[in-house]
Structures are given as C-alpha cells and as structure tokens.
Amino acid sequence: MSENNNVELKTKKKKSNGRSRTFLLITIPIVALFFTFNTLPLIQGVIYSFTNFRGYGRYDWVGFRNYLDLFRDARVGASYLFTFKLAVVTTIIVNVISLLLAMALNSKIKFKSTLRGLYFLPNVLGGLVVGYIFNYFFTYILPELVRMMGFEGNSMLANSKTAWLAIAVVCAWQSIAMNTIIYISGLQTVPVDVYEAGSLDGATGWLKFRHLTFPLILPFFTINLVLCMKNFLMVFDQIMSLTKGGPAQSTESISFLIYNNGMSGGQFGFQSANAVVFFIAIVVISVLQMRYLGKKEEQLV
Numbered sequence: 001m002s003e004n005n006n007v008e009l010k011t012k013k014k015k016s017n018g019r020s021r022t023f024l025l026i027t028i029p030i031v032a033l034f035f036t037f038n039t040l041p042l043i044q045g046v047i048y049s050f051t052n053f054r055g056y057g058r059y060d061w062v063g064f065r066n067y068l069d070l071f072r073d074a075r076v077g078a079s080y081l082f083t084f085k086l087a088v089v090t091t092i093i094v095n096v097i098s099l100l101l102a103m104a105l106n107s108k109i110k111f112k113s114t115l116r117g118l119y120f121l122p123n124v125l126g127g128l129v130v131g132y133i134f135n136y137f138f139t140y141i142l143p144e145l146v147r148m149m150g151f152e153g154n155s156m157l158a159n160s161k162t163a164w165l166a167i168a169v170v171c172a173w174q175s176i177a178m179n180t181i182i183y184i185s186g187l188q189t190v191p192v193d194v195y196e197a198g199s200l201d202g203a204t205g206w207l208k209f210r211h212l213t214f215p216l217i218l219p220f221f222t223i224n225l226v227l228c229m230k231n232f233l234m235v236f237d238q239i240m241s242l243t244k245g246g247p248a249q250s251t252e253s254i255s256f257l258i259y260n261n262g263m264s265g266g267q268f269g270f271q272s273a274n275a276v277v278f279f280i281a282i283v284v285i286s287v288l289q290m291r292y293l294g295k296k297e298e299q300l301v
Contacts, residue, residue, distance in 0.1 A: 049273035054266040066273035075249065076274060079257045082164065082250070087232035090168045094175050094228055095221070101176065102183030103213075123177035131241025134170045138242070160250035163243050167251060170238050175231065179224045186220030187213070222293040226286055233282055254278050 049066055053059035070076050101119060122130065135157065143153030156166040190213060198212045214221070236255040239245060245252035245260065252260075254274070262271030 045272045046276055048269050049276050051269045053269040053272075055263065055268035059269065062269070066270045067277070069270065070274055070277060075252070076257065078249065079252045079254050083233055083235070083253045083255075086164055086168055086171070086235060086253070087229055090171045090175075090232045091225065091228040093168065093172045094179055095224055097172070098176050098179035098224065099183050099221075101180045102187055103209075105180065106184050106187040119180055120177045122174045125174070127174065127237030128241045130174050131170060131238045134166070134173075135242050138166050157243055158247060160247050163247060163251045167235070167238050167242055170242065171232060171235060175228065179228065182220050182224055183217065186217035190216045218293070218297050222290065222297070225293065226289050229289065230282055230286055233278075233285070 048059075050061055050063060051059040052062050052066075105119070138157050139155045143155055146153035156162040194212055194216065195208070198208055234255050235253050236259065239251060239253050239256045243251045245256055255278075258271045258275050258278070261267045262275075265271075
C-alpha cells in the first residue's frame with residue numbers, strides 16, 4: 001500500500017511540475033513582449049526626461065531643468081486646465097446618461113437585446129473615424145441647420161469658447177455605450193427580493209434608486225468613474241480629428257501636446273518630462289478615486 005501511495009505521489013508531482021513548466025513557458029513570452037513594448041519605452045522616456053534630446057542627434061543631461069520649466073510654461077499649464085475641465089465635465093455627462101440608459105434598457109421593454117446592440121455601435125467605431133464624421137457635422141451640417149432657423153450659423157470648432165463642448169459631445173457619444181453595458185451588468189446583480197422588500201416599506205421612484213439601487217451598484221459606478229476619468233484625461237484621437245489643438249491652442253490636450261511638440265517640435269526631452277508628470281497625475285487621481293469610493297462602499301455594506 002505504501003509503495004502504491006509513493007507512486008501516486010510521484011505521479012502527481014510530475015503532473016504538477018509539468019503544468020507549472022507549461023504555465024511558465026506561456027508566461028515568459030508575454031512578459032518579454034510587455035517589457036519590450038511597454039516597460040522599456042517607459043524607462044527610456046524617464047531617462048530622456050532628464051536630457052535636452054530633440055528626437056534625433058546628440059543630447060546632453062540637464063537634470064531637473066525640464067521638470068522646472070514645465071511649471072513655468074503657460075502653454076503646458078493651459079493644456080492641463082483644458083484637459084482636466086474636459087475630463088470632469090465629460091465624466092459627469094457620460095455616467096449620468098449611461099446610468100439612465102442602463103435603467104431603461106434593464107426594464108421590461110420590447111426589443112431590449114436589439115436596443116442594447118444599437119447603443120453599443122458607437123463603441124465599435126474608431127476614435128479617429130468618429131472624430132472625422134463629427135468634424136464634417138460640426139463644420140457643414142450643424143451651421144446650415146442653424147442658418148435655416150434664422151440664426152447665424154458658425155462652426156463650433158472655429159470658436160475657442162465652443163470647440164471644447166464639441167469635443168466633449170464626441171467623447172461622450174462614443175463612451176456612453178461601454179458604460180451603459182457595465183451599468184446593465186450591475187443592475188442585473190441586484191436581487192429582486194430587495195425591490196420587493198423596499199416596496200413594502202414604501203420605497204418608490206427616487207427613494208428606491210437612492211437607497212436600494214445605487215448602493216448595490218456602487219462598485220460598478222466606481223469602475224466607470226475611474227475608467228472614464230482616465231480615458232478622458234488621455235484624450236487624443238478626438239483632438240487630432242476635430243481641432244488639432246485649435247483654435248488658438250484652446251483645445252490642446254496634454255496627450256496631443258506631448259505628441260505634437262515631442263515628435264515634430266524638437267522638444268522630445270521636455271515633453272518626456274511632461275509625460276512622466278502626466279503619468280503620475282493620472283495614477284494619483286485614480287488611486288484617490290478608488291480610495292474615496294472604496295470607503296463609500298464599505299460604509300454601505
């Protein structure tokens with residue numbers, strides 16, 4: 001009996017060692033690719049941020065001069081203000097509309113699956129494609145419609161006061177789909193018994209949503225809020241296809257500024273420092289969001 005047990009143990013060890021070796025062989029190429037195309041460029045970018053590298057030729061070490069110059073550059077400051085304003089406004093719009101749509105699509109209505117598919121279509125299209133379509137709409141179609149109503153029709157993209165609103169509309173239109181799907185997933189996890197118990201206590205309408213629905217889908221709200229804020233802070237495709245930072249650099253996002261001045265403006269080292277600071281800012285904002293909303297979730301449990 002003891003010999004049989006020893007044989008079984010050896011066989012199990014061989015199988016576990018074989019599985020571990022297989023998982024290791026699968027993991028190594030993935031880690032190598034991730035390091036090559038993600039971690040290594042990040043390290044190189046941090047190194048270049050301490051130089052006056054122009055993207056070509058020789059360069060010298062300048063220490064923290066690039067980082068100090070960031071806080072003195074008015075153009076960089078304006079891009080941060082614009083990006084944060086756009087991110088906050090669009091995040092609020094997207095989450096409000098997505099939650100309302102999710103509640104409507106989760107209710108007992110006809111053609112529910114078809115409508116969910118239709119609402120998801122904007123997310124399938126690429127950001128540049130959507131941007132160029134809306135560029136034509138804001139430049140030609142919308143001004144013509146406004147003129148037909150007897151008003152002066154000018155393109156929203158040509159006005160520094162309204163261009164950012166057009167970008168917010170495009171960003172929201174494309175992002176609402178994914179957020180709606182996440183909220184629908186959250187609403188489907190709410191037990192029916194909770195609503196039945198709430199109805200017995202007289203919870204209807206807003207009270208039902210505030211005290212029953214929203215606390216139970218708060219983890220999904222946290223996911224959407226963090227992802228929205230991160231994605232809108234990194235907005236690039238919509239800027240590139242709609243305004244290219246104009247008019248008069250009023251819609252120049254941080255990502256667009258880093259790309260434009262770093263790649264073709266001869267400021268590779270300076271914009272690398274900008275990218276490092278921007279990366280740290282996104283991480284800090286995401287962590288603060290997660291901690292704050294995590295505490296709210298704990299209070300409701």
